Amino acid sequence: MLETRGLTVRFGGHVAVNDVSCSFAPGTLTAIVGPNGAGKTTYFNLISGQLKATAGTVSLDGRMLSGLSASARTRAGLGRAFQLTNLFPNLTVLENVRLAVQATQEGAHRRGLNLWSIWSDHRALTERADRILAEVALKAKEHATVASLPHGDQRKLEVALLMALEPKVFMFDEPTAGMNAAEAPVILDLIRALKKDRSKTILLVEHKMDVVRELADRIIVLHNGQLVADGEPAEVIASPVVQEAYLGVAKEPA
Numbered sequence: 001m002l003e004t005r006g007l008t009v010r011f012g013g014h015v016a017v018n019d020v021s022c023s024f025a026p027g028t029l030t031a032i033v034g035p036n037g038a039g040k041t042t043y044f045n046l047i048s049g050q051l052k053a054t055a056g057t058v059s060l061d062g063r064m065l066s067g068l069s070a071s072a073r074t075r076a077g078l079g080r081a082f083q084l085t086n087l088f089p090n091l092t093v094l095e096n097v098r099l100a101v102q103a104t105q106e107g108a109h110r111r112g113l114n115l116w117s118i119w120s121d122h123r124a125l126t127e128r129a130d131r132i133l134a135e136v137a138l139k140a141k142e143h144a145t146v147a148s149l150p151h152g153d154q155r156k157l158e159v160a161l162l163m164a165l166e167p168k169v170f171m172f173d174e175p176t177a178g179m180n181a182a183e184a185p186v187i188l189d190l191i192r193a194l195k196k197d198r199s200k201t202i203l204l205v206e207h208k209m210d211v212v213r214e215l216a217d218r219i220i221v222l223h224n225g226q227l228v229a230d231g232e233p234a235e236v237i238a239s240p241v242v243q244e245a246y247l248g249v250a251k252e253p254a
């Protein structure tokens with residue numbers, strides 16, 4: 001369970017995220033919605049450790065993450081998509097994923113330097129990398145260099161690298177932003193596939209309400225940095241606070 005308690009950040013006099021307490025359970029995809037400037041990305045930054053909180057805590061399965069760096073939080077199980085800077089453009093797709101798998105298993109597979117263990121480790125890493133590439137539909141391009149891939153495939157590869165790290169929590173901040181009509185469905189398919197693994201917690205910041213309606217098990221609404229609604233998608237979308245604050249629908253005159 002991922003939990004934030006009283007999470008708050010101030011920029012000068014402006015409270016961008018204001019006392020947000022929320023829990024996110026495995027097997028649930030929670031969409032975080034709200035108007036521009038509501039604090040959604042800032043909330044993500046506080047959870048993933050890109051930003052230091054003024055007050056409040058973040059914990060995962062009871063382990064306190066507050067005070068840890070972003071990379072330590074990644075190692076603890078928080079996986080934020082499209083934040084990875086470790087795509088190697090001149091290596092192939094397969095080599096990139098194999099390195100990510102290897103990074104996760106570092107230490108676990110060190111059984112001494114003999115040829116058999118090196119060979120069997122290499123084979124196991126390649127098999128795991130191959131499985132991930134099949135899941136993200138990049139197997140056909142495994143021998144292409146990353147630099148030669150179209151943008152949409154590079155984004156898919158970033159999700160593959162994230163999957164290789166086997167995080168407990170997947171965080172997507174507007175995953176289809178900047179994608180064309182052909183690329184966006186591919187990323188959404190990947191998120192759909194991730195949802196099938198009921199052990200994963202998925203957080204999604206998304207403006208497109210059709211995507212939210214389809215994918216979310218739960219919606220939370222941020223407005224002026226505060227959590228103003230939390231519940232089942234249909235119920236939250238229909239609530240007066242969302243109709244007014246987020247969708248900009250004026251109240252019926254009395």
Ligand SMILES: Nc1ncnc2c1ncn2[C@@H]1O[C@H](COP(=O)(O)OP(=O)(O)OP(=O)(O)O)[C@@H](O)[C@H]1O
Pocket residue numbers: 011016034035036037038039040041042043
């Ligand atoms: N590093 C920063 N320094 C100062 N103000 C910031 C900083 N980061 C965010 N803010 C402010 O905090 C508020 C919340 O911004 P944030 O980007 O989290 O909103 P958002 O809900 O993600 O918006 P959008 O939907 O437009 O992406 C905004 O008023 C923004 O200007």
